[in-house]
Amino acid sequence: MHPIYDLMIKDLQTDLRQMLETGHEEATLQAELTAARAAGTVDVLAKLQEAWWERPSPTGYPYVEPDDWETLRAGFPDPDSHARVSGDEAELANRLHAGWLGRCAGCQLGKPLEGLVRPERIRAVLETVGSWPLTDYMNPVPEGTTVETMPDVAFFEGWGAQRRDWCRGRFVDVAPDDDIHYALTSLMLLEQHGVAFTPQQAIDVLTKITPIGSTYAAGRNMYRTAMFGVSTPRTAVWGNPCRQSLGAMIRCDPFGWCAPGNPALAAEMAYKDAVNSQVRNGIYSGVFFAVLLADTLAHHDPLRAIETATAYVPPKSKFAEMIQLVKTWCSRTDDWQKVDTAILERWPQEAQQFNHSLTNGAIVLTGLLLGGGDFTRTLGITVMCGLDTDCTGATVGSIMGCALGTRGIPQPWTEPFHDTIRTDLRGAAVLRISDVARRTFLVARQHARR
Numbered sequence: 001m002h003p004i005y006d007l008m009i010k011d012l013q014t015d016l017r018q019m020l021e022t023g024h025e026e027a028t029l030q031a032e033l034t035a036a037r038a039a040g041t042v043d044v045l046a047k048l049q050e051a052w053w054e055r056p057s058p059t060g061y062p063y064v065e066p067d068d069w070e071t072l073r074a075g076f077p078d079p080d081s082h083a084r085v086s087g088d089e090a091e092l093a094n095r096l097h098a099g100w101l102g103r104c105a106g107c108q109l110g111k112p113l114e115g116l117v118r119p120e121r122i123r124a125v126l127e128t129v130g131s132w133p134l135t136d137y138m139n140p141v142p143e144g145t146t147v148e149t150m151p152d153v154a155f156f157e158g159w160g161a162q163r164r165d166w167c168r169g170r171f172v173d174v175a176p177d178d179d180i181h182y183a184l185t186s187l188m189l190l191e192q193h194g195v196a197f198t199p200q201q202a203i204d205v206l207t208k209i210t211p212i213g214s215t216y217a218a219g220r221n222m223y224r225t226a227m228f229g230v231s232t233p234r235t236a237v238w239g240n241p242c243r244q245s246l247g248a249m250i251r252c253d254p255f256g257w258c259a260p261g262n263p264a265l266a267a268e269m270a271y272k273d274a275v276n277s278q279v280r281n282g283i284y285s286g287v288f289f290a291v292l293l294a295d296t297l298a299h300h301d302p303l304r305a306i307e308t309a310t311a312y313v314p315p316k317s318k319f320a321e322m323i324q325l326v327k328t329w330c331s332r333t334d335d336w337q338k339v340d341t342a343i344l345e346r347w348p349q350e351a352q353q354f355n356h357s358l359t360n361g362a363i364v365l366t367g368l369l370l371g372g373g374d375f376t377r378t379l380g381i382t383v384m385c386g387l388d389t390d391c392t393g394a395t396v397g398s399i400m401g402c403a404l405g406t407r408g409i410p411q412p413w414t415e416p417f418h419d420t421i422r423t424d425l426r427g428a429a430v431l432r433i434s435d436v437a438r439r440t441f442l443v444a445r446q447h448a449r450r
Helices: 004-021 027-039 044-053 071-072 089-113 119-129 153-159 178-193 199-209 215-228 253-257 263-274 281-299 303-309 318-333 336-346 348-352 356-371 377-385 387-403 409-415 434-446
Strands: 418-420 430-432
Touching: 004 027, 004 253, 004 281, 027 044, 044 387, 044 418, 071 263, 089 119, 089 178, 089 253, 089 281, 089 387, 089 434, 119 336, 119 377, 178 199, 178 253, 178 263, 178 434, 199 215, 199 263, 215 356, 253 263, 253 281, 253 434, 263 281, 281 303, 281 318, 281 356, 281 387, 303 318, 303 356, 303 387, 318 336, 318 356, 336 348, 336 356, 348 356, 356 377, 356 387, 377 387, 377 409, 418 434, 430 434
Parallel strands: none
Antiparallel strands: 418 430
């Protein structure tokens, strides 16, 4: 038996599960896989895998979800139809600084709760430590807490002192995290290759300075396949258990930050990065949030920017449907918990994959729509909704920072950082937030649309 035979079987089983999400029937796919296994050769497995990668959704699938750039671009609005950047360069620099601060604050807020996933579990932990509702970083778990007093204490303490050190009063900088690493590597990509970078250059920059152990889910699969010499778009499908996850969403901020008032450019950059690890709605999430940031930097209104960003999403996709549903739910109630329940009930399978782009994108929108323009309330709602809490917190914090500027972020959110980010990135172990914000501005000023 060829040494990669078992690996191919495993990857085909992953492909099968991902294809169920795009309308294919499990029984048919299982029968095809069984027949291929019976042949007992790698060649037969490879032919089946390539056939599956190219197979469109079956007739009757209710969504139209293209992956190719030309089809997506054909549906975009006139690039000159959007608001231009208002304010001088000093104001733009301030809002970009606030974007970094907000991303760091949201990530740090969600970090100790990551993995609890369900909102009821998050609430139970926060109530136990006296941090419900969230209006500041989570209080540490008291010494002597037991499973009887906090059922999730065993999980929470699973990372030992490290998880405790992410709580209020326990940190003096921004802790290493992939959601911060990605923003840094995307910035470095733009510094090294400019806005005309290629998907392969995006992979090369990331893999050159990021340890594989500091990547997760779709990002790690992209890294793994790239190390095998696989090229885009195969890096997004070969063995990827998270094809429509938020992998692109958590890498896209610099593409929006560095295209102020230029949503079309932000969309193109986000797309080139997204196709390395995502398909369909996973791609749209990266494009959507990059556009939202670019537009917010122009007029400082995230709710208006939601409308702009929606125009860059295929109208018959699941992501477009999600945007409309969340807007409708939020228009009917100001109770974020009711909206969160509706999200989890509407997409139960996606919610089981805690990092899915649909459900996490819906949570970020809920925070923006019900947060009332207040930084603290918006972050609190978003993280309390659950699922991938550090990712959603980072995204919504970035958006609110760009909307409000540094003066709109209460000092308790940023003071504990002491202007410092620690990372696992090669050659960038300790960075100043103010410095990376300055670097971001130097790129952004070249592409701001005024």
